[in-house]
Amino acid sequence: MSAAVFLAACAVLLYTGFCRLVHTSAATALCARLAIYLLTLSAAGCAAAVLVWAYQPGWPAALLAAAMSSVQLASAGLWRDGVPQAWRTSGE
């Protein structure tokens, strides 16, 4: 059951991260772009670990991934008009 929760959270992180990366560009603040990139990539890697390498996440990992997903979902509204203003550099 914890693996299913973990995988579902990874799917949410992967999708929400991808949607944010679609909005970013070279003019987006590097720290923000790097953070979203690493989060998205980590979600893909963690999902692969479960499906390919038989990693069995426990409840702590599943709950942490679910909490991170909830942050992504809660902050989705900030991206309605693209990259949030605070993360845009002068080129955007």
Add this chain to the structure above:
Amino acid sequence: MTEPTIPVSAGMIALGVALFGTMAGPYAVLLLSALAGALWALSVANTAGPRAGALLVLRLVLTAVALTGGLAWWLESSYQWPAQHTVGPIAFAIALGKEGRRALLSEVRELRAWWRGEAGGS
């Protein structure tokens, strides 16, 4: 009739591991490395929307998957660099694409200049 004792979710994960685990293990590194490069390229590209972004990632990953094997084989036969160690970096570099590589090099230079500026000013 008794209820199934194995939850559906556990069964699906077990099926995934059974289907993909033995086959995809060696290729998973290649795919993940290619995805890493493609996602960085996506992060710096001006894409029109999710569909264009997905097509960009797909194009870059498929290009990396197509070219990495041959390149890794050539490096191993010419320079004795073990292919299992070069597959990841090669797939990453190919999937970055031209814009991704340019942006990454530019950002590395900026970080280096910032680091030197911080170190020099302190």
